Amino acid sequence: MVETSRQVECHLCPLRKRPLFQAVTDAELDFIAGFKMGELHCRPGGAIYLEGATSPHLFTILSGWAFRYKSLPDGRRQILNYVLPGDFIGLQATLAHPMEHGIEALTDVRLCTFSRDRLDELFRHHPSLARSLTWLAAREERLLDEQLLAIGQRKSSERIAFLLWRLMRRARDSGLIGEQGTLLLPMTQQHLSDTLGMSLVNFNKTLQRLRKTKAFTFADRRLTILDETAMVKLAAAEKYVTDKRPLI
Amino acid sequence: MVETSRQVECHLCPLRKRPLFQAVTDAELDFIAGFKMGELHCRPGGAIYLEGATSPHLFTILSGWAFRYKSLPDGRRQILNYVLPGDFIGLQATLAHPMEHGIEALTDVRLCTFSRDRLDELFRHHPSLARSLTWLAAREERLLDEQLLAIGQRKSSERIAFLLWRLMRRARDSGLIGEQGTLLLPMTQQHLSDTLGMSLVNFNKTLQRLRKTKAFTFADRRLTILDETAMVKLAAAEKYVTDKRPLI
DNA sequence: CGCGTGCTTGAAGCGGGTCAACAACAGTGG
DNA sequence: CCACTGTTGTTGACCCGCTTCAAGCACGCG
Numbered sequence: 001m002v003e004t005s006r007q008v009e010c011h012l013c014p015l016r017k018r019p020l021f022q023a024v025t026d027a028e029l030d031f032i033a034g035f036k037m038g039e040l041h042c043r044p045g046g047a048i049y050l051e052g053a054t055s056p057h058l059f060t061i062l063s064g065w066a067f068r069y070k071s072l073p074d075g076r077r078q079i080l081n082y083v084l085p086g087d088f089i090g091l092q093a094t095l096a097h098p099m100e101h102g103i104e105a106l107t108d109v110r111l112c113t114f115s116r117d118r119l120d121e122l123f124r125h126h127p128s129l130a131r132s133l134t135w136l137a138a139r140e141e142r143l144l145d146e147q148l149l150a151i152g153q154r155k156s157s158e159r160i161a162f163l164l165w166r167l168m169r170r171a172r173d174s175g176l177i178g179e180q181g182t183l184l185l186p187m188t189q190q191h192l193s194d195t196l197g198m199s200l201v202n203f204n205k206t207l208q209r210l211r212k213t214k215a216f217t218f219a220d221r222r223l224t225i226l227d228e229t230a231m232v233k234l235a236a237a238e239k240y241v242t243d244k245r246p247l248i
Numbered sequence: 249m250v251e252t253s254r255q256v257e258c259h260l261c262p263l264r265k266r267p268l269f270q271a272v273t274d275a276e277l278d279f280i281a282g283f284k285m286g287e288l289h290c291r292p293g294g295a296i297y298l299e300g301a302t303s304p305h306l307f308t309i310l311s312g313w314a315f316r317y318k319s320l321p322d323g324r325r326q327i328l329n330y331v332l333p334g335d336f337i338g339l340q341a342t343l344a345h346p347m348e349h350g351i352e353a354l355t356d357v358r359l360c361t362f363s364r365d366r367l368d369e370l371f372r373h374h375p376s377l378a379r380s381l382t383w384l385a386a387r388e389e390r391l392l393d394e395q396l397l398a399i400g401q402r403k404s405s406e407r408i409a410f411l412l413w414r415l416m417r418r419a420r421d422s423g424l425i426g427e428q429g430t431l432l433l434p435m436t437q438q439h440l441s442d443t444l445g446m447s448l449v450n451f452n453k454t455l456q457r458l459r460k461t462k463a464f465t466f467a468d469r470r471l472t473i474l475d476e477t478a479m480v481k482l483a484a485a486e487k488y489v490t491d492k493r494p495l496i
Numbered sequence: 497c498g499c500g501t502g503c504t505t506g507a508a509g510c511g512g513g514t515c516a517a518c519a520a521c522a523g524t525g526g
Numbered sequence: 527c528c529a530c531t532g533t534t535g536t537t538g539a540c541c542c543g544c545t546t547c548a549a550g551c552a553c554g555c556g
Contacts, residue, residue, distance in 0.1 A: 068393075070393055070394070070396070070397045071397075071401075072397065072401055072402070072484050072485075073484060073485075073486060074484065076401040076402075077401070078396055078397040078400040078401045080393050080396055080397075091382065091386050091389075092386045092389055092390060094383075096491075097491070100390055100393060100394075101393055119379075120375075120379075123375035123376070123378050123379045123382075124375040127368075127371035127372040127375070127378065128371070130371050130375065130378045130379070130382070131367075131368075131371045131378070133382055134339065134371075134378070134381055134382045134385055135342075137382055137385035137386055137389060138339050138340045138385055140389055141339075141340055141385060141388055141389055141392065142340060142348055144389065144392040144393070144396060145316075145318050145328050145348060145349055145392065146318070146348075147396060148318070148326055148328055148392060148395060148396055148399065149318045149319075149320065149326040149328075151396065151399050151400050151445060152326040152399050152442075152444070152445030153319075153320055153324040153325070153326045153445060154320070154324075155511085156511080156512075188533085188534065188535085189534075189535070190534080194400075196400070197399060197400030197401060198512075198513090199512070199513050199514075200535090201512085201513075201514080201515095201536090201537090202511085202512050202513070204535070204536060204537085205512090205536085205537080206512095208536080208537090236320050236321060236322065237320075237321075238321060243344075243345070403543085404543080404544080436501085436502060436503090437502075437503070438502080446544075446545090447544070447545050447546075448502095448503095449504090449505090449544085449545070449546075449547095450543080450544055450545070452503070452504060452505085453504085453505080453544095454544095456504080456505090
């Protein structure tokens, strides 16, 4: 990870313009701008957090993709969730305790860094931001609940359809989708199968079967949803609405 | 669920005496006492939250066991986590949105109720409690991370050993263990297998095999860990430490 | 006594895991 | 320029683990 000079002024933050994010007051924005220490840059494959290590930083993803993971002593790895621009990470660890999960970059990732020490100040002087932090933690919890339901109860074809659908939704909400409604996914099938708790081989074979439904196309890492209703059905899921969320 | 008259005065809360929980200042305790609206009582099998419904309340479990779950449109159910005394629930939903998961009582459960409306006040005037709320949300996230790793990567015998071990740890930390180190688990094998994403039959058969290791005994819902080191090994896990946590 | 619930065990079949081989492609270095 | 190598995707073959179906047992309760 490389420290870079301060680049994006919070008041001009391109993320904040997106309709996905809630408006903040000027005072809050001023505080955030002061809270921000600088930026980091991380190359694909680089570690943003190391499992079991401590880090004095909190981050907001400015751009790029990463994933949270956790592994067993013998090396088996579970990808817990993907991290997209606007996501806030690092809340889980207090300074005393090491991270219980790792975060690894999938693409070039730019991160806003914040000091854990100044978190106190945020809670004391900016209750609405504190509330936003709690909101973000609760949101991550929701995502994990869903993932748990998927892995525990869905069969493999449903899991794959569910994952691709959710990735598309999140990416679209974050404004990452190109003109044709096509999403370029930065992860390999190995990543995806580690996310769903299934073997790479089974992932690929089940994917082939799913392709025949024509509900989506997914080749060369380019995902397009052709029929969202069919996709939701394949995933044994229900439609849901995206609501605005805080950005810190 | 039955509304009962105010019974436990927060200043005399029996939970708070437990070494598991962090100390609070008098001012904080006063606020909590005012924040508390009353108590509810829930019989075994009763719904504390209904999946997809809204509720104006937040709760802290005073006594008893419950579980969080989420289900698929066709009825398959995943138990996400168990809820023990001292756990704070309900943060996930804002008033606008329905609960995405349900919570059901396993035993008689006594709950302290709080009004969601007054959450603002908590964030504005008691930053340390706000911080505690965030801490609790992050803790739930950690538990879910672990559960996800277990279901996604562990094989069935490891999953069972892991679940029994973790339940014992949590119950011991909460002071629920009798003299002999024996824990009376209120859930059926069906619940346990729904937690681990495996069939009841496979759960039972794998359990039989595990019993032969003599690392624990588990009959009549009474669980005793005989050899914790062996248990941790069976679970493909690593020892970990329990730290003090906030109680609201 | 009869019924319901939860635990246990056997038998059968399939889903998914592991092993293995190959194709397509990008990057490297001689 | 091209052989060499590593990564990613794809497919076939085999077999074990898990799910499903089914039946029996123990227990508590009306």
